[in-house]
Amino acid sequence: MKALQCVELGMPDKLQVNEIPDPEVLPGHVLIDNKAASVNFPDVLMIQGLYQFQPELPFSPGGESAGIVSSLGEGVKNISVGDRVFAMTGLGAFAEKIVAPEHAVVKIPESMDFETAAALPMTYGTSLYALKQRAELKEGETLLVLGAAGGVGLATVELGKAMGAKVIAAASTQEKVDLCIQHGADEGFIYPTGKLDRDQQKELSSKIKELTGGMGANVVYDPVGDDYSEPCIRATAWDGRYLVIGFAAGEIPKIPINLALLKGMKIVGVFWGAWVGMFPEENKKNFQELFQLHSDGKINPEVSDSFSLDKGAQAIAHLKDRKAKGKVIIKI
Ligand SMILES: NC(=O)c1ccc[n+]([C@@H]2O[C@H](COP(=O)([O-])OP(=O)(O)OC[C@H]3O[C@@H](n4cnc5c(N)ncnc54)[C@H](OP(=O)(O)O)[C@@H]3O)[C@@H](O)[C@H]2O)c1
Structure with a gap:
């Protein structure tokens, strides 16, 4: 072969x-x-x-x-x-x-x-597990998705909408943001590429707060990491959940842990592959849910x-x- x-x-x-x-x-x-x-x-x-x-x-x-x-x-x-x-x-x-x-x-x-x-399997499997089992995303909550036009990102945009959240998509180009809007995102914005300086990080936090009426996002889905993570955690709502998905931008960020205390928020690890190994039956139920969402036209x-x-x-x-x-x- x-x-x-x-x-x-x-x-x-x-x-x-x-x-x-x-x-x-x-x-x-x-x-x-x-x-x-x-x-x-x-x-x-x-x-x-x-x-x-x-x-x-x-x-x-x-x-x-x-x-x-x-x-x-x-x-x-x-x-x-x-x-x-x-x-x-x-x-x-x-x-x-x-x-x-x-x-x-x-x-x-x-x-x-x-x-x-x-x-x-991998993208929607990861994202459903992240939003449902790890973040316990609720209807009406605000979900911020970084790298939102990528594989796991776009899956999260669709699943967030299907779960009744207000979805904010963040990506590096207008074309990518437009694609997220086509897939159901309520709002979208472009973030800068490359290393972010302090001002760019502050602007990123401010943008998220502006789009969430000053409250911050209830759930942040972050497959990008590096300089993008801390500003997003700073723009998380009280009782928010920040999902550690991956580090596509390169570096694994170091986060001041006092932010979790000050915001009463959770930094939640997501390792879908390990969970599948430990709880295969739960994952099979998630797949059946994904098949149903697909046949209902809610994910594509x-x-x-x-x-x-x-x-x-x-x-x-x-x-x-x-x-x-x-x-x-x-x-x-
Ligand atoms: N935790 C888990 O269980 C799990 C499961 C699956 C995947 N992951 C992780 O999730 C991440 C994304 O995976 P994926 O398959 O969705 O990849 P992907 O389709 O390439 O999406 C990654 C996105 O990250 C953004 N990005 C920012 N800086 C980047 C850079 N320097 N190089 C490439 N992309 C960059 C890009 O969006 P912009 O251009 O818009 O910034 C891109 O669309 C990876 O780190 C992967 O290992 C984790």
Whole structure:
């Protein structure tokens, strides 16, 4: 089969498309003919050797894909040959075939196409868990989303609206802000790019306060980190929840902890992958909720760009270079 492979760590231009043997179907696993896979930020980090979990070289990147089950390992109970599924493997999805453990495979509704199914698990899974289980977002609350036109960002905009929040989208360009408004955000604004100086940080806090009638945001969803985090925490409402999602801007920020005291607010960690491992049944319920929201037309993953497997390296570069809006897909 054909697979995109990382044979040496580095930028996407180092990736190769190679012919490799088909994977072996292990007990408790299923073999899937991939139809689509989606790119996530961890793929960008993993090929550079910067991710928290590093596979041995060579490896195929790609954390999630959707396709048709073509073979079953011994002992598989709830999946059949011919099922349309998505799989969350963390690795190996940018290939024509993938072997996945049964617990990481979910049947998708007949009405859902493979690109949408590949775009859904990590971004919407993370964002629903963050808003529902971690922030306990309530109807009528104000939700600020940073990096709002990115993968997890745009999912959060849609889910926040579906949960009845007032959503404020923050992104780096007008085009990105406009996309968030199209996906349901009530308000949007552009923040500066690069390192933020003190004045720019103060302006960011002031803007959030202005858009929340001086109260601050009830919930902040932050996948960007770096200099953007502290000004957002300073513009959080009393009893607010600041969600630590990721650090796409580079640095892990250091936050003066007295801000949590002064605002009676919570800094809440979100590690969706670890939660899925510990509470798989709860996560399955979340997926069923996402399928229902999709069939009700309340969420609609935005696939801004799709690439062939041969151009998979360009797909990863697209995300790395901050060009992605919503999801980037590799069609297989
Ligand atoms: N905690 C969890 O369980 C979990 C799960 C999934 C993902 N994540 C994390 O969430 C973050 C976003 O993931 P994603 O897949 O949504 O990525 P993405 O689609 O690339 O979105 C990230 C957004 O961050 C913003 N950004 C700011 N500075 C950036 C920079 N220097 N380089 C690239 N983007 C920058 C960009 O928006 P603007 O251009 O508008 O600023 C971009 O749209 C990552 O850190 C990822 O590891 C965490």
